[in-house]
Amino acid sequence: MRDSVQEILAAPPEIVGIELPPASVKLNLLPESWRRxxxxxxxxxxxxxxxxxxxxxxxxxxxxxxxxxxxxxxxxxxxxxxxxxxxxxxxxxxxxxxxxxxxxxxxDPHFYPVEILLHLFESLPPGGEVRITAYNQSARQISVDGEANTAALAYEFFEKVKKNPELRIFQFDMAAPRILPNDHAQFRLEGRPR
Incomplete structure (x- = not known):
């Protein structure tokens, strides 16, 4: 290839050095206000x-x-x-x-009046010293009026009624018994379903 170049140019070829392009410096000729x-x-x-x-x-x-x-x-x-x-x-x-x-x-058999009366009579103290004189029952309340020879027997009957397992479906309350002239105690039990 050297020979063909020499013939064309009629001069001996010289090895030319390849120059690198100048450093990559960007010339920014825009004004500063335009850049902003x-x-x-x-x-x-x-x-x-x-x-x-x-x-x-x-x-x-x-x-x-x-x-x-x-x-x-x-x-x-x-x-x-x-x-x-x-x-x-x-x-x-x-x-x-x-x-x-x-x-x-x-x-409900637990609310039958006969059943409730049976359980009340089971709770009476022995000896006939406590008597039930009146019994009233509605759908939501039971009331028992009675008379005892002493106030202590009335309270004993009240406690037995509260402890009777068949009567536990009711919550019984009793006011203080009223003492009669013959020293007997008149009481009233009231029970409401729990």
Whole structure:
């Protein structure tokens, strides 16, 4: 190849050194105010982009919230329609429940007057010194009036009634017995279901 170059140029070729380009120094010939303005515009564009992302996210959350509220409103309406549709059956069930609750004392053997009287007589102290003079029972209350030879016997009867396991379904109260002129004690027991 050297020979062909020598023939063309009619001079002997010399090895040429390859020069490196000058150092990469950017010549910035723009005025300083233009550079600041360009930087300011770049920052504004970046902030606009950020604000658009934040606004879009806010709008998306707002739309999701509105969709959720619409869904809730739809479900509430559906439940209201179901409640209105089931109202007659619900009223029937509530009326039946009220009737059964009213009948409960009459159906439950623990509330039978004969059973309660039997357990009261089982609680009487021996010797016939305590007598039951009146017995009243309603659906929610029992009252027993009686007379004992002494106030101590009236309290003894009260304690036996409270301890009787068959009468534990009631909570009994007794006021202080009234002492009669013949030194007998007149008492009144009142019991309410627990």
């Amino acid at each position: 303005r360009r930087l300011q515009l770049a920052r504004q564009a970046e902030w606009r982009k950020r604000l658009l992302w934040v606004g879009g996210a806010y709008l998306a959350v707002l739309l999701l919230l509105l969709a959720y509220l619409g869904l809730l409103r739809f479900q509430v309406g559906r439940l209201d329609r179901q409640i209105a549709r089931d109202a007659p059956e619900t009223a029937f069930v509530r009326a039946a429940e009220t009737n059964w609750k009213a009948l409960a004392p009459a159906i």
